[in-house]
Amino acid sequence: MEIRNQVKMSIQSLSExxxxxxxxxxxxxxxxxxxLNEIEEIKVAIxxxxxxxxxxxxxxxxxxIEFTMNLYDDKVEYIITDIGKGIEDINLARQPSYSTDPExxxxxxxxxESFMDExxxxxxxxxxxxxxxxxxxxxNVAH
Amino acid sequence: xxxxxxxxxxxxxxxxxxxxxxxxxxxxxxxxDNAIDSYGVKNLILNLQGVSFIDSSGLGVILxxxxxxxxxxxxxxxxxxxxxxxxxxxxxxLLKIMKIYETESHALECL
Ligand SMILES: Nc1ncnc2c1ncn2[C@@H]1O[C@H](COP(=O)(O)OP(=O)(O)O)[C@@H](O)[C@H]1O
Ligand SMILES: [Mg+2]
Numbered sequence: 001m002e003i004r005n006q007v008k009m010s011i012q013s014l015s016e017x018x019x020x021x022x023x024x025x026x027x028x029x030x031x032x033x034x035x036l037n038e039i040e041e042i043k044v045a046i047x048x049x050x051x052x053x054x055x056x057x058x059x060x061x062x063x064x065i066e067f068t069m070n071l072y073d074d075k076v077e078y079i080i081t082d083i084g085k086g087i088e089d090i091n092l093a094r095q096p097s098y099s100t101d102p103e104x105x106x107x108x109x110x111x112x113e114s115f116m117d118e119x120x121x122x123x124x125x126x127x128x129x130x131x132x133x134x135x136x137x138x139x140n141v142a143h
Numbered sequence: 144x145x146x147x148x149x150x151x152x153x154x155x156x157x158x159x160x161x162x163x164x165x166x167x168x169x170x171x172x173x174x175x176d177n178a179i180d181s182y183g184v185k186n187l188i189l190n191l192q193g194v195s196f197i198d199s200s201g202l203g204v205i206l207x208x209x210x211x212x213x214x215x216x217x218x219x220x221x222x223x224x225x226x227x228x229x230x231x232x233x234x235x236x237l238l239k240i241m242k243i244y245e246t247e248s249h250a251l252e253c254l
Contacts, residue, residue: 015164015166016166018165019162019164037227044198044231047164047198047200048198048199051165051199055165103203103207104199104200105199105206105235107202107235110234111199111234114234
């Protein structure tokens with residue numbers, strides 16, 4: 001399907017930028033008539049993905065996160081790429097409560113999965129991670 | 144983010160304003176821990192009226208404070224929770240350890 005609009009950002013791996021990324025993602029999603037509730041869900045999913053890149057992929061402020069937003073007729077898609085540490089076992093990482101950091105909740109991927117309609121994770125240890133997620137727009141018009 | 148702490152009837156009340164994500168998590172944790180230590184309190188009321196956003200980093204700080212005060216029988220009571228934040232609490236399972244009350248006075252009555 002055809003991309004209607006695209007925005008790309010290069011984000012430095014600083015915690016300040018997590019809020020900037022999710023606000024931008026919300027503004028981008030507002031091109032489709034998502035409900036406020038759906039926009040809130042997108043904000044949480046983006047916050048989780050960007051936080052993961054900042055915390056787990058890099059853990060220092062010199063990393064770059066590539067953030068691409070694609071708008072389609074019926075969905076919005078977000079692609080978050082880092083060239084950081086990578087994930088050893090993606091299936092394990094997606095399990096509720098699984099975290100490599102004992103101080104953390106292990107709910108990032110759980111939230112991404114519950115709040116988005118599509119979630120794909122590609123990762124290679126030592127090379128980085130790409131998280132792709134999309135939310136479908138359900139038109140309220142009765143057919 | 145804005146945080147204020149006050150002691151009322153032996154209960155620590157923390158009022159938070161802003162978006163509870165990883166950017167503010169450290170400060171949030173430090174302010175609450177300092178208040179718990181300096182007042183030597185058991186229970187914590189968390190007024191979240193001004194919190195419009197929370198993600199798993201924010202949840203982690205709340206759960207961490209619960210783990211600190213719970214060994215002495217302490218509890219966390221959340222009040223004035225906005226619906227989108229309540230939804231995240233529910234989905235995370237945090238409501239098993241932290242109940243939500245309408246207002247600070249409702250929460251105080253239940254302690
Ligand atoms: N971008 C990433 N780079 C490297 N590791 C990651 C990345 N994203 C997630 N992970 C790994 O997957 C685990 C689970 O992630 P998540 O569900 O967000 O939980 P949490 O962030 O609380 O640990 C993390 O603990 C980390 O080990
Ligand atoms: Mg995470």
